[in-house]
Amino acid sequence: MAGLEVAAIRKTYSSKAVVDDITFQAEAGKITGILGPNGAGKTTTIRMIMGITAPDSGKIWFTSNGKRYAGVPRSLVGYLPEERGLYKEARVMEILQFLAGLKDISAADAKTSAIDWLAKFGLSDYANSKIEQLSKGMAQKVQFIASVIHQPEFIVLDEPFSGLDPVSQDVFKAEIRALAARGTTVLLSSHQMNIVEELCDSLFLIDKGKEVAYGSVARIKEQYGNYRVQLVADKAIESLISSTLVESCHQHSDSRWTLGLKDRVSPSEFLSTISKDASIKEINVSRLSLHDIFVKIAKGGSSNERNMENRQMGSYEELA
Template sequence: MQTMLEVKGLNKSFKDKQVLKNISFEVKKGEIMAILGPNGAGKSTTIRNIMGILYPDEGSITFHNHKGKGIPQNKIGYLPEERGLYKNVKVMDILLYLADLKDYPLDKAKERILDYLKKFDLEGKENVSIEELSKGMGQKVQFIGAVIHEPELLILDEPFSGLDPVSQDIFKEEIRRLRDAGTSILLSSHQMNLVEEMCDRLFMIQRGEKVIYGTLDEVKTEYANFKCTIQGQNDIHLLETIPEVEHIEQDGDVSVLYLTKDVHPSRWVKHLPEDLNIQELSMNRVSLHEIFIDIATDKRLMTKEGEAHA
């Protein structure tokens, strides 16, 4: 698969604080790549370097064989986390203005705007000013502005924030459609369930350094084994006698047992004590949300393949 964006050895400091440390990743053509991390991890700085808003102290950013200041900005679409559209300007006017900034033909842009307004349930809103729209409607207009010029690389920073479930589904459908049409998408979000549902690969950053990079399956294989949730009043000492358990979390009558690598669930359940109080039992893999929390809070209870448990 063709590489559209390559970030290699990125280092960036502000005064005496280094905020990016040897950041490297790629975004392929026609894939959704998530860039994840807690607040202050360095995601926004990375995105600003890609956009040419900032420039790295060391390292390189290559887009379609163009580097640094030579990267053609009209090939990139950007939906920022902080939405910002001129409030007293009509929807059609602001979107045509954004298309013009990207040197996109205005007659073609107008056709695409009308199609998108219909698709996003905004038909007839082209002559309404931005300040008259709800927050969700305004976000849809901002999304249209990011894609109106048919970018080859689309950067989405918290695209689902503040959207109702129906609007989220509309965005998800359109993002997938763009991916299937060959657009490379770099997506930043704190909504791990949506990342897990949509993204082909992911890159997680913590304190300016890479901590996870790979496909969702690779990350799950590396970090996430099975966990067993038991509903029932049980003494922690009884649970600690169960083999192949890395650690246990209890909240009232709910006990969560995080299992070691390579456990076979059907065999493992045979080792449960006969006197264990089981009202309900479920077995599933650790979620991306749990992996994110584990790393972001420095618990590091989930070990990588081949590592000893701390």
């Protein structure tokens, strides 16, 4: 199989396992999401994949053109880190040529490619602008271009959508899909669940350094997503709220309720318990969204407010 294989990697700092026995794959031509609450170990995992830090144990392989490499070859990878920035006083074209040059792309090829990409993002007029003259969103686009300009076979995008307006988000989404369609292995980390749900073919959920869920989006929803009933009625319908099939009930207003169904309760099973004269105005039964699943999974970890990725002192060891 072409793409990324991560096998049982571990990273320990001061006897605390930050990443604990993680195994997953990201297929070529597919978008794989890596999700988890802050401090779950995502950035450490990504840095190990990038070869910026080394795992204590475990292996990382990357397969390209039938050849399986130990570790991801640096020339094949593009990286958009969560902590973003570009040399402020450098010009857009210069910096793109420099970063492409580090991937062994000639200055002339880099320029041709950069011109195409800048046009795609509507930045053609800014090729000779300094980074400090660009808006945050523009700089982010330039950095995205920097991560794809050398046509990598594998691209890691850490929070690519943060700070983007909806129009730019759509442009990014389209480009990411196009990259995958060309056969690029895409690893995407984001907290914007709606986008993850929309883009990703498969997901890896991590919390406290451990795997909590892994598989296609549909499978994870099946595994974690109980059904949810959104109800609009004139008055509370006691028979439904206190039904034995219902796990939780949340009243939003005088006329709106959300009921959470218990595990393995199907929509039809619940609907068949509603009496014909119940004064229901609207009823909507759906799976939990990825957002809800994430919150549900992360709840256990929510007491862990320490944001490892923002690295206050003391969590410095996270990075070595």
